[in-house]
Amino acid sequence: MDTALLVETVIKIVVILLVFSALAGFGTYFERKVLAFMQRRLGPMNVGPYGLLQIAADGIKLFTKEDIIPAGVVPLIFKIAPVITAATAFMAAAAIPFLPSFTIFGYEVHPIVADINIGILYVMGMMAVGLYGPLLGGLASNNKYSLISTARAVAVFISYEVVSGLAILAPLMMVGSLSLLDINDYQAGGITHWIAFSQPVAFILFWIAAFAETGRTPFHLIANDHELIDGFGTEYSGMRWGLFFIGEYANMFFISFVMAIMFLGGYGDGSVAGAFALLGKVAFFFFFFLWTRAAWPDVRPDQLMWLTWKVLMPLAVINVVITGFVLMF
Amino acid sequence: MPNIFTPLLARISPLKQTLSEDDLSIEVDAKNLFNNIEFAASAGFDYLVDITAVDYLSYPKTPVARYAMVYILRSTDFKSLLTIKSFIINEEVESITQLFKAANWLEREVYDQYGIKFTNHPNLKRVLNHHEFVGHPLRKDYIITNGQHCSIAESLMDEMDVQLEKHNLKDEEHMFLNLGPSHPASHGTIRTLVALDGERIKAAVTEIGYLHRGFEKSAEHHTYSQVIPYTDRLNYCSAVMNNVGYVKTLEEMLGVHVPKRAEQIRVMLMELSRIMDHLVFLAAQLVDMGALTNYWYLYNPREDVYNFLSKLSGARLTNSYMRIGGMSHDLYDGYEEDLQTIITNVQKGCADALALIKHNRIFHDRAKDVGIISAKDALSYGWSGPNLRACGVNSDMRYLKPYYGYDELDFDVVLGSHGDVYDRIMVRFEEIEQSIKIVKQIQATLIDGEINIADRSIILPQKKEVYTSIEGVMNQFKLTFEGIKVKPQEYYGSIEAVNGELGFYVVSDGSGTPYKMKVRAPSFLHIAALPEIIQEYQLADAVITLASLNIIAGEMDR
Numbered sequence: 001m002d003t004a005l006l007v008e009t010v011i012k013i014v015v016i017l018l019v020f021s022a023l024a025g026f027g028t029y030f031e032r033k034v035l036a037f038m039q040r041r042l043g044p045m046n047v048g049p050y051g052l053l054q055i056a057a058d059g060i061k062l063f064t065k066e067d068i069i070p071a072g073v074v075p076l077i078f079k080i081a082p083v084i085t086a087a088t089a090f091m092a093a094a095a096i097p098f099l100p101s102f103t104i105f106g107y108e109v110h111p112i113v114a115d116i117n118i119g120i121l122y123v124m125g126m127m128a129v130g131l132y133g134p135l136l137g138g139l140a141s142n143n144k145y146s147l148i149s150t151a152r153a154v155a156v157f158i159s160y161e162v163v164s165g166l167a168i169l170a171p172l173m174m175v176g177s178l179s180l181l182d183i184n185d186y187q188a189g190g191i192t193h194w195i196a197f198s199q200p201v202a203f204i205l206f207w208i209a210a211f212a213e214t215g216r217t218p219f220h221l222i223a224n225d226h227e228l229i230d231g232f233g234t235e236y237s238g239m240r241w242g243l244f245f246i247g248e249y250a251n252m253f254f255i256s257f258v259m260a261i262m263f264l265g266g267y268g269d270g271s272v273a274g275a276f277a278l279l280g281k282v283a284f285f286f287f288f289f290l291w292t293r294a295a296w297p298d299v300r301p302d303q304l305m306w307l308t309w310k311v312l313m314p315l316a317v318i319n320v321v322i323t324g325f326v327l328m329f
Numbered sequence: 330m331p332n333i334f335t336p337l338l339a340r341i342s343p344l345k346q347t348l349s350e351d352d353l354s355i356e357v358d359a360k361n362l363f364n365n366i367e368f369a370a371s372a373g374f375d376y377l378v379d380i381t382a383v384d385y386l387s388y389p390k391t392p393v394a395r396y397a398m399v400y401i402l403r404s405t406d407f408k409s410l411l412t413i414k415s416f417i418i419n420e421e422v423e424s425i426t427q428l429f430k431a432a433n434w435l436e437r438e439v440y441d442q443y444g445i446k447f448t449n450h451p452n453l454k455r456v457l458n459h460h461e462f463v464g465h466p467l468r469k470d471y472i473i474t475n476g477q478h479c480s481i482a483e484s485l486m487d488e489m490d491v492q493l494e495k496h497n498l499k500d501e502e503h504m505f506l507n508l509g510p511s512h513p514a515s516h517g518t519i520r521t522l523v524a525l526d527g528e529r530i531k532a533a534v535t536e537i538g539y540l541h542r543g544f545e546k547s548a549e550h551h552t553y554s555q556v557i558p559y560t561d562r563l564n565y566c567s568a569v570m571n572n573v574g575y576v577k578t579l580e581e582m583l584g585v586h587v588p589k590r591a592e593q594i595r596v597m598l599m600e601l602s603r604i605m606d607h608l609v610f611l612a613a614q615l616v617d618m619g620a621l622t623n624y625w626y627l628y629n630p631r632e633d634v635y636n637f638l639s640k641l642s643g644a645r646l647t648n649s650y651m652r653i654g655g656m657s658h659d660l661y662d663g664y665e666e667d668l669q670t671i672i673t674n675v676q677k678g679c680a681d682a683l684a685l686i687k688h689n690r691i692f693h694d695r696a697k698d699v700g701i702i703s704a705k706d707a708l709s710y711g712w713s714g715p716n717l718r719a720c721g722v723n724s725d726m727r728y729l730k731p732y733y734g735y736d737e738l739d740f741d742v743v744l745g746s747h748g749d750v751y752d753r754i755m756v757r758f759e760e761i762e763q764s765i766k767i768v769k770q771i772q773a774t775l776i777d778g779e780i781n782i783a784d785r786s787i788i789l790p791q792k793k794e795v796y797t798s799i800e801g802v803m804n805q806f807k808l809t810f811e812g813i814k815v816k817p818q819e820y821y822g823s824i825e826a827v828n829g830e831l832g833f834y835v836v837s838d839g840s841g842t843p844y845k846m847k848v849r850a851p852s853f854l855h856i857a858a859l860p861e862i863i864q865e866y867q868l869a870d871a872v873i874t875l876a877s878l879n880i881i882a883g884e885m886d887r
Contacts, residue, residue, distance in 0.1 A: 039625040144506050148528065148868070217619055218691055226514050226617045227872050297691050298619030300869045301528060 012113050016093055024249035025055040031290050038294040065238035070142070073235065077140035081232075082240045085133030085247035089254065092126035095119040096257050097180055099278065100270035112181070119180040120168060123258060124161070127213060131157045133247060134222055138232035149231030152301055153222045156212055159308040164209035166316035167202045170323040171195045171262060180258075184266035196263040201319045203263040205312055210255045210285075212304070214248060217293040221301050256285035333409050337372050341365050351730070352410040354819075359398075362415045363423040366400055370428050374402035374411045377428075377711050379821070380435040381834055381847040382443045386469035389817070389838050394418050396445060399834065400425075401821055401849075407729045412821060417445070424450040431711030434857040442467035442545070452488060457541040457886060466546050467845075473543075473550055485522045485534050492532035492860075493524065503531060506868075510539050514617055514872040517882030519856065521863075521871070528868045533860040537853075540886035548846040552812025553579055553653060556843065561647035563848065563884040566609045567602035567827045569638070571884075572651035577732070578822030578833040579653045582815050583787060590778040591655050592733040597771040598638075598650070599824075600764040604675055605634045606827040607715075607757040607764075610879045611682065614754060617876040618695050623682040630674035637667045653813055654788045655781030668772060672765055679761055696751035700874030702862050703748060711854040714829025715760060716878060719745035719752035726825035740767050750870075750877040787813050812841020821849075828852055828879055852878075852885035 029044065029052070036043030044051030069075055096119075097112040116122055131153065138150030172178060174195070175186045187193045196203040212219040223231035230236075233244050260266060260281035268274035299307070334353050338346070343355035357365050378401040385392050394416040402411045415422075424447035425432045436447045437456040444465035447453055455462065459479035464471050486505075493500060503524040509515035518539035524532040544563070548556045560575045561568040573595050580587060587595075608631040615623040635645045640661060642650040650656055686692040702712075704720040717724045725742040727735040743759040745752030781788045789808055794801030815837040823832035829851030836845040855878045863871040 035621070039622045040629060041625055144504060147504075148506075148525075151527075217621075220619060224619070224869075226619065227869050229513060294622045295685060296620065296689065297615065297686070297695060299691050300695060300867055302867060303694055 008109075009113060012111070013094075016098070016113065017090060020090065020093065020250050020253060021246060023253055024246045025059060027249040027252065027286070028058070028245070029055050030286070031293075034287065034290045035294050038291075059242075062239050062242035067240065068237050070235050072142040074140040074142075077136050078235075079240070081133050081135075081137030081140060082236065082243035082247070084136065085130055086243040086250070088126050088130040088133070089247040089250040092123045092130075093250075093254050094126075095122045095180060096254060097184065097261065097266070098257065099275045100267040102275075115179060115181055118178045120172070120183065120258070120262070121178050123180075123254070124165065124168075127251065127255070128157070128161050130247065130251065133244065134232040137236070137244070141232065141235040143235050145228045145234050146232050149222050149228045149234075152228075153232065155301070156215075156219065156221060156304060159305060159313075160209045160212035163308055163312045163316055164206055164213065166313065166320060167205035167209060168262060169316075170202045170320050171199045173320070173323055173327060174198065180261050180266075184261050184268075187265040188269045190268070191265065194263065194265040199263070199319070199323070201315060203259075205316050205319070206263070207259060208312065210259060211289070211292070212308075214252050214255060214289070216252070216289050218296045218299050219304055220293075220298050221304060224298060252286060252289055253282070256282045256289075259285050333373050333404055334411075337369060337374075337411070340368055340372075351408055352412070354412040354414065356414045356416075359415045359417045359422065362398070362413075363425060366402070366413060366425055367428055369402055369411060369413065373404050374409075375405055376403040376407070376708055377401075377425075377431045377435070378403050378410070378823075378830065379832060379834060379847065379849040380425075380432060380439060382439045382445055382467075383819070383836055383845050384443060384467065384469045388844060392416060396420060396443065398422055398439075398445070399819075401832075401834070407724055407726065410821065412819075414819075420444065421446045421448060423448050424453075426450055429711065430706070430709040431854050431857065434853065435711075438853075441465070444468065452491070455538075457538040459538065466543060471546075473546055483536065485520075485536055488534040489522055489524060489532060492534060496532055498524065498531055502526065508871065508875075510536075514875060516613060516876060516880060519875070519880060519882065519885075521859065521875070523863075523868070523871065525868065530863050530866055530868065530871055533863055533871070535856060535860050537856060537882075538886055540882040542887065544848060544887040545846050548843050550842065552809075552841045553815065553843060554808070554812060556846070557651065557653075558647065558649045561649055563850065563887065564606070564827060564831075564852075564881045565646060565883045566881060567606040568646060568648045569598045569650055570602040570606075570824070570826045571831065572649065573599055574822075574824040574826055574831045575833055576651045576653045577824060578820065578835060579813075579815070581822050582818060582820045582835060582837065583653070583813070585654055585782050585784060585787065587655055587782055588779045589734075590776055591780045593771050593775050594656065594660060594780065595651070596733050596735065596738075597768055597775075600767045600771075601634055601637070601671070603764045603827050604671075604761050604768075605631050606879075607761050608634075608675070608678070610757055610876075611754065614750075614873065614876045614879075615682070615686065617873050618692065620686060620692065623685060626678045626681045626685075630671065630678040633667070633671045633674050637664070637671060640664075640667065652781070652788065654784060655779075659780050665772065668768065672768065675761065675765065679758060683758060693751070695869075695873065696754060697749055698747075699750045699866060699870045700862050700877060701747065701749045702858060706858070706861075707748065710858040712829065712858065713851050713854070714825070714827065715743075715756045716753055716851075716855055717829065718743060719756045720748035721746050724830075726823065726830065732824070738767050738770050740764075750873055753877040814839065814841055815843075823849065826851065828855070828881065828884070831884070848884070848887055850884035850887060852880045852882075853887075856880050856885055 033043045044054040047053040047057045094113040095116055099111040101110045134153040135150055138146040175183050215222045223233055233241050260278055264281045267278040343357050345356040347354045381399050383397045385395055397414055397416045400413040424436055434456055436450055439445050440453055441455040441458050442465055460483050461479040462477055503526055506523050506525055509520040510518040520536040522534045523530045544559055560571040563571045608627045612624045612627040638648055639645045642648040704722050707717050707720045713724055721744050723742050728742045740763045743756045745756050785804055790801045790804045795805045817837055817839045819836045821832055821834045823830050832849030834847040835843050838844040863874050
């Protein structure tokens with residue numbers, strides 16, 4: 001039994017790694033196409049039909065580029081930093097149920113690597129560890145732009161973890177469990193049971209925080225090309241830079257899953273329709289990341305801080321207090 | 330004589346004076362130069378247009394001294410021009426930086442190019458040429474082919490230390506960061522060294538000259554007509570505008586007037602250039618804020634203008650379409666249709682971009698109250714064009730001193746009120762609207778007729794004549810090899826270009842090549858103010874402030 005569980009887990013890990021690495025690649029393709037259509041242009045068109053093989057071309061390019069370690073950097077930390085970003089993003093995926101459980105060849109599969117009872121806490125924690133990627137990479141780069149980017153990254157991540165942490169506190173008080181499976185089952189009764197409707201404030205706060213945590217427009221400050229060139233990634237090239245990229249896109253997917261499961265009912269009752277509904281919701285959230293990028297300018301770092309500490313955090317606290325009172329009486 | 334000159338002449342008593350329409354040129358003694366300029370500034374000529382020098386070493390008529398300083402001032406209402414000239418003996422003259430902030434960089438340029446020293450100047454060092462450069466290129470004894478190899482960049486800490494001391498800051502408490510010369514936000518090659526406290530800029534120093542190609546020296550070695558392609562490269566976002574500015578100055582020197590149709594076509598192309606340039610500005614500005622989509626909404630219609638220009642002149646970017654006394658050829662058949670496409674698409678692009686940002690809170694928070702400059706400072710820095718109008722000063726020469734029939738056209742001068750980034754953006758959006766209005770009016774009233782003047786000493790003969798008659802061949806030969814002869818004079822002519830007042834100060838010696846040419850480039854005067862206006866703002870603000878000045882390195886560095 002133990003061996004079977006081990007084999008099953010390893011298979012799941014491999015599948016998730018492969019699927020989401022590929023999805024990160026497709027993510028860039030979607031992003032370029034979606035942005036292109038919103039911006040009255042075509043996007044990638046030359047490599048393969050509709051530019052579909054562009055991802056392969058990009059991948060080959062990144063993998064075969066020379067691995068440049070510039071003079072003056074701290075080599076060990078410089079090399080490790082991108083791995084941290086990518087690794088923590090995938091490790092966070094361990095506690096996310098990607099689909100409802102299904103039966104294949106008479107064997108019941110739970111598409112979750114580890115149903116741990118602190119699921120959401122683990123996911124949030126792991127994403128928070130991802131901060132070490134930009135932090136160490138920026139500090140080890142021996143570049144002033146990277147340094148500023150690191151300072152921004154730390155400030156942004158810490159602020160927004162406060163908001164996202166406080167925002168999910170209220171729904172968790174209602175559910176009474178940290179497991180994402182339990183959270184999903186709590187909303188299994190249909191659309192009216194979605195936490196987004198009972199906790200709209202928490203939903204929107206978490207959504208805003210998700211933009212900051214993934215560093216997407218309008219909170220695209222950490223690697224803001226107009227100000228900081230590529231921020232912590234300025235000195236990186238080739239696949240090391242690519243790892244940062246994969247980490248960022250994987251994070252976008254995983255946080256979309258978390259939002260869909262936490263607030264929009266996840267896969268509901270576990271039917272096939274529910275499974276597709278979950279994927280649809282994830283696709284919507286992912287699309288929304290791209291949509292805002294096409295529509296909005298970026299805020300300034302100090303405006304972001306103002307927003308967190310003076311607006312979002314007080315709102316989150318008030319939301320928790322009110323939820324507490326409602327639950328008590 | 331306009332009344333404004335009466336008190337001036339009563340007090341100054343110049344050595345020589347020439348008056349034409351609203352403009353007065355005087356020559357004064359070098360001893361009283363500073364006092365005279367100070368008095369002129371207090372008597373209503375409080376806008377410094379340009380400072381330059383002339384080296385008379387190889388001038389046909391030897392004057393009293395080798396060098397003369399030339400100061401060009403404008404009256405408060407922008408309508409009268411005062412040129413003060415003074416021969417200097419010992420290559421030294423008193424700085425007027427305490428009267429005009431613009432004088433700082435303009436005097437540095439004179440020092441750089443001519444080696445004339447300015448006493449009491451706060452920071453007399455080179456500005457366009459490299460600091461390792463030996464000699465002064467615009468001196469007549471500097472041989473044009475004498476190239477020099479300069480390689481080591483300046484640390485700029487000499488200027489930065491002065492700034493730090495001025496603001497009572499300590500060297501070790503700040504991080505020094507080079508924004509440029511190669512940085513995504515530097516829009517060309519501009520270097521700004523900033524002292525950062527966190528992300529706040531405490532002091533800044535700007536260095537330019539990375540694109541300096543010696544336009545003025547080159548002009549002295551080409552015939553008047555050969556200079557036209559060089560003018561394309563001044564503000565390369567609106568090449569035709571520079572063409573017109575140059576040929577208009579030359580035509581005024583020659584005393585000729587182009588036919589009405591040529592004037593109309595010029596106005597039409599100038600306004601199209603204005604639209605094109607503003608579209609580039611707005612696209613780049615909004616991208617610097619992260620608003621990516623606007624870039625294509627605004628750049629796609631610009632492509633239509635480029636297609637129009639390439640159909641018309643054969644070149645997309647550097648058109649060289651204008652000629653002294655007219656233009657290379659008439660509009661093509663069916664241009665009206667293309668013009669209609671341009672107007673429709675530009676209006677649609679602007680409307681779409683505005684729809685994205687007009688009521689966007691993030692945009693407002695980013696652009697408002699950022700990079701503010703007061704109208705007083707802007708005037709003192711010699712700002713002009715949309716940047717000055719954003720401060721609420723009406724400086725539009727098209728309205729104040731109309732040329733080419735601008736007075737018969739119906740358009741509004743767009744003014745801001747606050748002088749911040751937001752105003753500079755919105756003024757340009759509205760100016761595009763006004764330019765479209767002008768283009769439509771021109772199209773409706775365009776008359777038939779000649780586009781060139783009939784003077785064979787200025788305009789090349791028809792190719793048919795050249796191939797069939799000896800007179801034609803000789804005419805072509807003389808004009809091409811000897812150039813158009815301009816009788817000896819010193820003249821400053823200007824137009825309202827996209828970025829502001831684009832002026833050409835030309836000294837002619839009767840031959841076919843200019844003896845001296847100085848371009849009054851609006852961007853040069855705009856960038857000089859940058860270090861002061863980004864101070865105490867965030868790094869992110871500095872990036873959008875630089876973008877909002879629409880610095881075009883081609884005309885700034887010349």
